[in-house]
């Protein structure tokens with residue numbers, strides 16, 4: 001049944017934006033046959049393997065909330081998806097999570113080998129900066145600001161920090177605040193960055209950017225709590241990746257620390273905090289609201 005939220009058909013929103021993002025990504029990457037073909041095939045393999053495109057959707061919805069043109073946000077939405085896909089390829093490597101399935105398909109290194117998978121991730125990370133460098137000029141947010149935004153979210157204080165802390169926490173009992181530290185960095189940072197970039201592409205004023213930051217932060221934390229819940233409650237087929245790995249590897253998660261019911265409550269509270277941040281948009285953030293609700297109720 002389509003979810004209609006104050007006139008918004010979210011399924012249609014997601015379908016049309018996914019199509020636009022896929023088209024833009026296809027045009028921005030070298031064609032698969034470009035020499036050396038292996039690397040371009042490997043980049044495209046993971047990028048077009050069927051991800052949910054939630055980060056691009058948040059970026060475009062944020063641009064809409066701020067009254068911007070979504071086409072101006074599109075290169076940035078694509079840049080964030082490139083970074084996200086790179087992080088998944090590298091996370092799946094034998095040296096990291098050692099996973100065989102992702103997005104319902106064999107992982108990049110299973111198909112192309114470890115060396116090419118590492119390089120495909122590296123190339124996607126670099127592609128993100130190429131996209132950002134070529135985006136339109138936004139008066140309040142020059143290219144330097146946009147590139148800094150992406151670099152900081154992907155760097156050793158955020159995404160990489162989260163991955164390092166996650167690796168180091170394996171098999172250990174960690175306290176709640178340390179788990180939050182990991183979630184803020186390995187998950188929330190990039191969702192928040194996607195949302196902020198959407199606002200920046202709309203040349204939003206500082207008050208709106210602060211609201212988008214609060215929204216992205218809380219939605220990002222809720223996203224990871226739900227991800228941990230799904231790891232326990234869904235099958236590998238439903239998720240398109242190996243389910244049950246957190247328990248098997250004794251990973252610190254909210255379900256492991258506080259149980260499933262309490263984890264669901266925490267995700268709902270975080271989503272409420274995300275909704276609260278949107279008040280400033282006075283009803284113009286319908287797509288962001290609908291996405292936050294969708295992410296809370298998602299089953300994959």
Ligand code: GRG
Pocket residue numbers: 050051052053054084086087088090091096103159160162163186187223224227300
């Ligand atoms: C830089 C190697 C490296 C890792 C950074 C992002 C990350 C840390 C690791 C990837 C695996 C992971 C558990 C990330 C947390 C965020 C998350 C739940 C990603 C999955 O995102 P979805 O569900 O995936 O949006 P799709 O495939 O739908 O795009």
